[in-house]
Every structure is written in structure tokens, then in C-alpha cells.
Amino acid sequence: MPVLCKPSVAVPEYVISRHETLELAQRIHHDHGELQLALRLISRTGVRTRHLVQPPEVTLRHPGFEERNLVYAHEAKARIPAVVDEALRHAQLAANEIDTIIYVSCTGFMMPSMTAWMINNLGFRNDTRQLPIAQLGCAGGGAAINRAYDFCLAHPGMHALIVACEFCSLCYQPSDLAVGNLLADGLFGDAVAAAVVRGHGGTGVRLAGTSSRLLPGTEDWIAYSVRSTGFHFRLDPRVPTTMVQLAPHLGEAVAAQGWDVPSLDYCLVHAGGPRILDDLSRLLGISPALLRHSRATLTEYGNIAAASVLDALRRMIDSAPPREGARGLIAGFGPGITAEIALGTWTEDPSLVPSPTMSISTHRADHHDHSTSGDQSHTHPRG
Template structure:
């Protein structure tokens, strides 16, 4: 049975607070007829701090899509390797033990994918498989877990590395003045996360079942307008009410597995906003504390897109209070409207012996590891467990 191990998470060194966000909105949009509404919505997000990959002065400028995507590629290559190394360490594996890399991101574009760069720079085997996921937005974290689980079921004993790299601040568009865009300017943050799913052994969540659900005729509710200036985030005002349509999918998958979704031991869900979590509590009959880790991610880091579920899961590991065998749920929500759902049981002692590939590599293979590959974040970067 595949086990999702402890995630590694890091956020950039540049921080913006709620008060700074509100002051910027008042200054930049002083004449906006719906400014009071936008300010109220930003305050109600519950976000108190966010981390940005660039200083706020540079974030607010728009040098063009080409320059922004260059920032995305440069910062991803700078920040991802260290997080990957920590995730491998938590799983007690090396790069050569990995059979598949799933890379998720909706805030920049690279081809070849970041997966190829990692294989060439960090010593992964040349036959490592690659699955880049770019168009599932915030749901991609849950989708990555599900595709990793599918792979481990198809290839028993295989190990999968998942990487989520989201620099949402690079999608800031100064000319987008709809209320939804102004709200997103105060909601999204930047983060990098990595986690390993082990085919055998490991400590964490034994994933037992996964499923997906798309709400019919809602594909326009969360979307990108792709223009000369890059990605323009578009948010329908009906999005906050989507849990009425998605909560039954969570309950239905749990029912198929013989579990009561209202009586699980832990819940890791995408924190798109406080109403999402409040509605889930109401529809699933849960106390607010059930989503404490998702709420903490939202408060301290904002909506960090596909990385949310891994940041919340890392907080669950750090809390250290889940009893062995406790059933739980992981879910990501995003464009489509899509839900990606996993069910699994917590394990503190591996139920199966670890199976690892030989650690020795040849001199020729050593050259695959680029000597200049970065291993450290810039000063001020926050690294979490």
C-alpha cells in the first residue's frame, strides 16, 4: 500500500501583511467605485501574511510576460532543489529511488518541464517518468496525490516524488480591476512544496482510494484569460458556494469505501477561502477544528494554490497527534469546478519493509549531478517541516 510521507515546504523571504495589502489597495485603486467592497472581501479572507518571490515594489510592476516567465523559471530552479532534498530525506530515499516525478504548477510555463531539469541536475535516473500538470490550478495538489497513488498501484513498490511550485504573485495584473481580481490580489501567496509517496514502507498516510468529481457546466467559474500580458485570473462570484456541490462527492467517495466522512480522524483540504472551510463544516457536520491546519495555512500564507494541501499536511505531521490507523481525507478543489479526493489511514509504523534501489552509482552517473546545482534558498526564506 502506498504511503504519502512528510512534505517539505518553503516560502519566499519577502512578506506582505494584511494591513500593507489594504493600504496598497486604497492607494492604487482610490477611485474604484467598488473599493469598499473589495477591501471588505480582502479582510474577510482571514489571510494575515503572504510570502512573495519578489519584493512588493517589483511585484507591482509588469515588465511583460516574457520577463515574468523568466523570473518563474529562475526562481523555480533556485528554490525547488532544496525542498526536494528534504522531502527525499523525510521519506528516507534518494533521487535514484524515485520512479516518477509529478510536477504541478499553474503560475509559469517551462518546456521541457521542470521534471527534465530535475532529472538532469539532481541525480534522478534517466528512466524516471515525468508527469507535469499545469492546468488544474488549486486542485492540482490533490490530483498529484491521486496520480501518484494510481502509479503505485499499477507498479507495486514504485516511489513517486511530487513537487508543487506556485508563484502566484507573478500573475498580478495591474489593469485587471474587477472585484474578483482585486480580491485575488489580497488572497494568493507563493510557496514551494515536495513530498514522496513510497510504494513500500514509510510513515504517513496509507492512501487506499482516490476519486475525482467535476461539477457540470462550471468550467468558466475559475479560469485564466491567456493574453499578451500573461495569465489573467478570472473568478466567478458563485465560486464561494461550490461546497454545496462538492461536499456530496466527498461523502459519496467515503461511503463507497465504507467510511463515514463525518467521523474521520483527520482532514486535509484546499483552503481557497474561509467560506469554503465553513461550508464544509456545515455540510459534513464537522467542528471548525477539523480544518485547523488548512485554516492556519490560509492565515499565515494565503492561498498558495496546489501547495496548500502539502502545507496543511506538513502541519498535521508537526502536530504529531494522529493515532495510528486513524482514517482521513485529502482533497484539492480548483478549476472545472474539480475536486480531487484521497482516502487513507495514518501509519506511524510501516506495515511493509522498505524496498530501496542500490545506493551506489557509477562515475559516469555522477556527472549527471550538475556541480553548480543550487542547494540553498536566499537569506530570509522560511523553511517549514
């Protein structure tokens, strides 16, 4: 069965604290009629720090949708290579051994997709399949895992690379004064994450099954309003209550695997906010400790959209990998309202010994030797 290997996650160098966020909100929106409500909501997010691709003072300015999208493309090209390189090392694979790239992002737009740039510049074969996913928002991380699982089942022995690139700060809208948008300004952060799903071998979560659920009649609860200034985030006040409806579906997915929810060894979910974690713990009857890695992502990075579940998995592995055969759940939640659920057991492959010398440069050399597309430049662009 396919194995989801340890992810690589990188956050930008510019940091803004909750205290700084609240001070900015008070200064910029001092005359807002619902400022105190917005401040209370931001204070309750549980977010301590967030990372941004630009300094806060630059983020607060809006140079226009075109300029912001150019920043998105530049920053993605500058930051993705190192994250991909590390994810490949975790999986003990070279770039030319990857058979499909699944790229998820809801904070910028490129056509051709970033997958084409990666194939041209990072040593992937020119017959590598491309699957960009743009409109599942925060559920994109779970969806990417599930689509990688589907691909590896359909093509035994092949490997998939997942890349999640989310620069939520580029969606900041200074003129949008809705309370939900002000809350988003204090909740979302930026991150790039990558992970390999191996078709055979590997150490990580051996995926045993997946499930997708959509709550009817909720498609306008989380949404983008696309305007001349870009993406305007829309959040319905009912969103924090969605776990009441989604928790039974998570339980059904676990039961379909022949498992019992309270006996799960780990639970890694997209932490859109603290209430999601609190409600899941209560509704599923699981210890809050099972959700500690998801909560740590929210606390230290904020809501990093599709990258959230990959970061929670990374944190679990870094803290203490589960025992062989440990059972767990991975779930992403997003617009729709959509849940993408994966079940798996922990496995370790002693035949794969980490190699610190494998790098993108060796991937490129292999790619050059095996490519059928003729002479290509393998110069590493800086963005």
C-alpha cells in the first residue's frame, strides 16, 4: 500500500505576533464599529505567531492584484526547491523517480501551473504527470494526500510528490472591513510544504483508505469573492460549528476501516481554529493530546491552509514517531464544506537508510542522463 513519508515544511522569515496583530488592528481600524468584537475573535484563535513572505508594513499595502500575483510566483519559485529537495530526501527518492506532482494552492494563480516550472527546473522527468488543485482551500492538503493515494493504487510501484504553497498574507484586503475578514487577517499565515507518497517501500503512514465528504447547502460558508483587487475571503459565522456535522463522517470512515475511534493512536487534522479541535475531541471521544500536533501548528504558524495537515504530520514524526502499526487519521477541511479524510498505519522500512548527500543537483544530473526531451538547462533560478 502507498506510504506517506515525512513532510518538509518551511515558513518565511518575517514574523508577526498576536500582540502585534492586535496593535495593528487597533491602530488601523480604530473607528470600526465592531472593532472590539474583531479583537476578541483574534485573541481567541490560539495563534501566537505567524510567518509572512513580506514584512508586515509591506503586507499592509495593496499594490494591486497583478503585483501581488507576481510576488506569489516569485516567492514560490524561490522557496519551493529547498522544501521539495528535503521531502525527496525523507522519501529516499530522486526527482527523476517521481511520476506525478500534485500541487495545491489557493492564494495565487499561475498558468502554466507551478508544476510545469518544477519539471523544467528541478530535475523531474518531462513525462511526469501534473495535477494542480486550486479551489479546495484548506482541504487541499487532505485532498492531495488522497489523490496521491489514488494515483499510487492505479499505478503500482509509482511515486507521487505533494507540494502545498500557501501565501495567505497576499490575500490581505485593507479596504475589506467585514468582521470575518478582520478575523482572517489575524488567523492565516504563510508556509510551503512537500511530501512524497511512495508506491512501494518507505517509512511513514501506510495509507489504508480514504474518504471525501461534502456538507450539502454550505458552499457559501467559506468562499472567495474574486474582485479587481484579488481574492476576498468570506467566512460564515456558522463555520466553527461544522464539526458537529463532520465528526460523524470521520467516525464512519474510521469504522469502515474496521477500527474504533477512541483507540486511534494519532489524529492529524486541519486546525482552522481552536474550536474545531475542541469540538472534535469532544464529539469523537478522543483525548485532546491526540490533536496536540495540529494545535501546535495553529499556535506557532496560524492557519496555513493546505499546508496544515502536512505540518502536523511533520511535528508528530519529529516529536516521537508512532510504534509500528499505530493507527491514525489525517483530515483536511475546507470550502464546500468539504472534508478529505485518510486512514493509515505507521510503518518503518529499515532497508531505506537516510542519505544526507542526496540533493537537487544530483536529481538534475540523473534527469539529464535519462531525459528524452533533448538538451535542457538545469540552472537553478533564484525566483
